[in-house]
Amino acid sequence: DTGVSQNPRHKITKRGQNVTFRCDPISEHNRLYWYRQTLGQGPEFLTYFQNEAQLEKSRLLSDRFSAERPKGSFSTLEIQRTEQGDSAMYLCASRQTSGDTGELFFGEGSRLTVL
Amino acid sequence: AQSVTQLDSQVPVFEEAPVELRCNYSSSVSVYLFWYVQYPNQGLQLLLKYLSGSTLVKGINGFEAEFNKSQTSFHLRKPSVHISDTAEYFCAVSVKTGANNLFFGTGTRLTVIP
Numbered sequence: 734d735t736g737v738s739q740n741p742r743h744k745i746t747k748r749g750q751n752v753t754f755r756c757d758p759i760s761e762h763n764r765l766y767w768y769r770q771t772l773g774q775g776p777e778f779l780t781y782f783q784n785e786a787q788l789e790k791s792r793l794l795s796d797r798f799s800a801e802r803p804k805g806s807f808s809t810l811e812i813q814r815t816e817q818g819d820s821a822m823y824l825c826a827s828r829q830t831s832g833d834t835g836e837l838f839f840g841e842g843s844r845l846t847v848l
Numbered sequence: 849a850q851s852v853t854q855l856d857s858q859v860p861v862f863e864e865a866p867v868e869l870r871c872n873y874s875s876s877v878s879v880y881l882f883w884y885v886q887y888p889n890q891g892l893q894l895l896l897k898y899l900s901g902s903t904l905v906k907g908i909n910g911f912e913a914e915f916n917k918s919q920t921s922f923h924l925r926k927p928s929v930h931i932s933d934t935a936e937y938f939c940a941v942s943v944k945t946g947a948n949n950l951f952f953g954t955g956t957r958l959t960v961i962p
Contacts, residue, residue, distance in 0.1 A: 737891070766949065775852075775938050775952030776892070789947050824891060828948070835880040835899055835942055837950055839891035 735759060737840035739825050745846045746815055753811045754843040758827030765808050766837060767800055768824040769793065776824055782808060783830070815847045850875040850941050854953035861929055862961050869924040869956045871939030879941040881922040882950065883913055886936040895937070898922060909933070934960045 738757040746752050758765045763784050768776035779798070780790045784805035794800075797815075802808040812819055822844050826837040851874045861867045873879065880899050884892040896907025903915040913924045922939060936957050940950040 739891075764948075768950075773857075773954070775940075775954050776950070778949045778951070781947055781949065789949075826892075826950075830948075835944075835948060836882070836894055836897060839884075839893070841889075841891040844889070 737825055737827055737838055739823075739840035739843050741843060742841065743844045743846075745848065747848050748817060749814055751811065751813045752815060752845060753809055754823050754825075754845075755807060755809050756825030756827075756840060757807045758825070759829075759838055760806075762827035762829045762838070763805070764828045764830055765802055766826040766828075767808070767810050768826065770822040770824055770842070771820075779810075812845070815845075817847045820845055820847045850879060850943065850951045852939050852941055852951055852953035854939055854956050856956050857954065858957045858959065860959045860961055863931055864928045866927050867925065867929050867933075867958065869937050869939075869958065871922045871924065871953060873920050873922065873939070873941045875920075875941060875943070878944050880944060880948075881913075881915060882940040882942070883907065883911070883922070883924050884938045884940060884952075885909075886938065886955075888935075892938065895924070929958070929960045931960050931962060933958060 766781040767779040770776040782802040797813045800810045822842045824842045826839045853872045855870045882897045883895040898915045906912045939953045
C-alpha cells in the first residue's frame with residue numbers, strides 16, 4: 734500500500750493527558766498537511782510542511798499542539814493537556830509540488846476521543 | 849480569503865434517480881476546485897477536480913461537475929445513483945499559489961434510498 738498512512742486510527746484518552754499521532758505520507762511527496770475534522774463539519778487546516786520546514790500554522794493550532802517532520806518524511810502531531818474540545822478526527826494529507834495538479838491525498842485519519 | 853458554501857447539509861434520493869449537490873465558493877483570486885467523498889470512518893477520496901480548461905469535469909464513479917465562473921459555483925451531479933453512493937461529499941477550493949491549502953465546505957450527506 735503506497736497511500737498515506739496514519740496511526741493510531743483511534744485513540745481514547747482522559748482529559749489532561751498527552752497524545753501523539755503519526756502520519757507517513759506517500760514517499761515522493763514533499764508537502765504534508767494536517768487537518769482537523771469535527772462532527773458535522775468539513776476538515777479544517779491546521780498546519781503544513783514542505784520537506785522538514787513547517788511553513789504555515791492555522792490559528793486553530795493552539796500552543797498545546799505541536800507538529801514536527803524531522804527528516805522530511807513522516808510527521809507527528811502532539812496534543813498536550815488534552816481537552817474535551819480536542820475530540821475530533823485528525824487527517825493527514827500529502828502532495829508533490831512538481832507536476833502540480835492541486836490534489837491532496839488523504840490518509841484514513843486518527844480519531845481522538847477525550848473523556 | 850476563500851470560503852465554500854454547501855447549501856444542502858442532507859440530500860436523500862431514491863436509487864437510480866439523478867442527484868445534484870450544490871457548491872458555491874468565494875475567492876478574490878483564481879482557485880482550483882475539488883469534490884471529495886468520505887465514507888464512514890474513512891479519509892477523503894478525490895472524486896474530481898477543476899484546474900482549467902473545459903468547465904465540465906468528469907470524475908470517478910459516474911460523477912461530473914460543472915464550473916460556472918459567473919455564478920461562482922461547482923455543482924456535482926450524477927444521472928443515476930446507487931446505494932453505494934451513500935456518503936458525505938465535500939466541496940473544496942485551493943488557491944493556485946502558495947500553500948495550496950484546501951478550504952472545505954461543511955459537507956453534504958447523500959443518502960440513497962432503496
